[in-house]
Amino acid sequence: MAPISAVVIGVGAPGIGCVPAWAAQPGYRFFDDGQVALFAVTNAGVAEPGVPLVFGGARVDDPSTAGADVYDIVEMFARSPGTSSYPLTVADIVASGYIRLAVHGSGGETRGLGTSVVVAPSYRVSSGAFRFVPAWLGAAAEAGSPAGLGGVRVSTPGLHAGGESSVVSVRRYSAVERGRTSVEVSYEWRAGGAIGLSAAERGFDAFRLFTISGMLSASSPDPGPGDGVYDAKYLGYGGADGSGGRVLRVPDAPRGRRLxxxxxxxxxxxxxxxxxxxxxxxxxxxxxxxxRVDVVSAACEGCGAGGGVTGLTLGVNGWLDASTDPNDDSLNAWAEWLDAPGVIPAGAVVRVTLRVSAGDPVARGDLNRDGAVDAEDVLAWGAILGRSEPDAGFSALADFDADGVISETDGEILRRLVCPADFSGDGFIDFFDAEAFMACYEGGPCPPGASADYNGDGFVDFFDLDGFFEDFEAGCA
Known part of the structure; x- marks a missing residue:
């Protein structure tokens, strides 16, 4: 696939955590309602050819350039609630069919773009050829009702293999929220003729409803700050009601494999x-x-008996590429159409609606992902105590010692994260914590997951001793 991770989007762009100064922003600003500004951008890092862009029924053309323009990306700078900042929030890469979402922080900043989502299906035909992304024919954007990001809509038509199949993908963006950016993606994929799917890959990697595309170059099971090179290192999946879900750590080796x-x-x-x-x-x-991608609906018209509409049975799969270049999208995950027919009939239409959401990265110990590491997370750990990787409900976020089982040792480490002065991790602050810390500080054994570098500055010194006893005397709620 094209190394989309190599695309540098909006570097140095005003509005990434500051008040906009549009004159310095690369690209052509074709819409601005004071709440969101849309830029048509060309970027040499996008391998696919640029496409014509239409807005309000008219072609978007930068008057400062000669000839008719084509573009690679629609960048969206959205006002952060309660601030005067307009950070880069969305990169809709219309030339390739990838979207990237950034998340607004409390100060009006966004923390960066990383993992992408492919907004169309991919499939593997009987010859083994993989139709990953279609050739996009153009893009149309709408905005202004309502004002802001919630009024932005982008649609793109495309063809696979010169018309073997066609697709129209529509993205309807949601209003900005702190800590979450989301978009509804809906598409209609149509078989131009009878399409035979790969018999060897059917139900495994023959028809993807979508692909989440990130990077995992290197990671250790439980790295310290600054360790590991990745956009993501966990794969999660489950049902809308919380059933059947798991969160798994993706090891960085072996590579060149499906997950x-x-x-x-x-x-x-x-x-x-x-x-x-x-x-x-x-x-x-x-x-x-x-x-995260939620499957709102998925059905095929013309795949069932008598050409009727059938729902799709879905599974999850993934791929860890052999490349460790951080500029390559080396970690993919997708929803596979498990019961896809061996031959998709001519004229069959697959209609899918997805909800794509970007959220903050997870802090170590924040098992319920509410933004705080506290007693609620200890309760969440207790609810899955004893579960192992094959079990429903298992979460590698709680498997701090990376042994594949949620154990009491994990609980000790978590309690120490909730209350660092509980150095022994037994749920109490007492003499045993002081004794355990002093033994560790003086070079003796440390409790599982603990370090004498109490303040995490990379050194074991008086400041660690001082920090521990200050917390020890203050206690924990």
Whole structure:
């Protein structure tokens, strides 16, 4: 695939955490209502050819350039609630069919773009050829009603293999929220003729409803700050009601492999979701979001008996590429159409609606992902105590020692995160914590997951001793 991670979008752009100064922003600003500004951008990092862009029924053409313009990206700078900042919030890469979402922080800033989502299906035909992204024919944008990002809509028509199939993808963006940026993606994919799917890959990697595309170059099971190079290192999936879900750590080796065994794809219940989850510990693009896709609806008209409409049975799969270049999209996850027919009939139409959401990376210990590491997370750990990787409900976010089982050792580490002065991790602050810290500080054994570098500055010194006893005397709520 094209190395979309290499695309540099809006670097140095005003509005990334500051008041806009549009004169310096690359690209052509074709809409601005005071709440969102849209820029048509060309970018040499996008491998696919640029496409014509229409807005309000007229072609978008930069008067400062000669000839008719084509563009690679529609960038969206949205006003952050309660601030005068207009950070880069969305990169809709209309030339390739990828979208990237950034998340607004409390100060009106966004923390960066990372994992992408492909806004159309991909499929593998009987010859083995993989139709990953279509050739997009153009893009149309709408904005202004309502004002702001919530009024922005982008649609793109495209063709696979010169008309073997066609697709129209529509993105309807939601109003800006702090900590979350989202968009509804709906598409209609139509088979131009009878399409035989790969018999070897059917139900495994023959028809993807969407692809979440990120990067995982290197990570250790539980790295310290600055360790690891990735946009995401966890894969999550489950049902809309919370059923059947798991969060798994994706090891950085072996590579060049799919993440689940053939014939063993986990099924996603109706209304299910798939997510590539980032934490706050990567040294690459730290703060890039976790990205989740919820399947709102998925059906095929013309695939059932008598040409009727049938729902799609879905599973989750993924791919870890051999490349460790951080500029390559090396970690993919997708929803696979498990019961796809061997031959999709001519004229069959697959209609899918998705909800794509970008959220903050997960802090270590924030098991319920509410933005705080507290007693609620200890309760969440207790609810899955004893579960192992194959079990429904297992979460690698709670498996701090990375042994594949949620254990009491994980609870000790979590309690220490909730209350650092509870150095022994037994849920109490007492003499045993002081004794355990002093033994660790003086070079003796440390409790699981603990370090004498109490303040995390990379050194073991008096400041760690002082910091521990200050917290010890203050206690914890």
């Amino acid at each position: 689940f065994p053939r014939g063993g794809l986990p099924e996603i219940p109706a209304g299910g979701w798939v997510e590539l989850i980032n934490d706050e510990r990567s040294s690459w693009n730290r703060g890039a979001p976790s990205v």
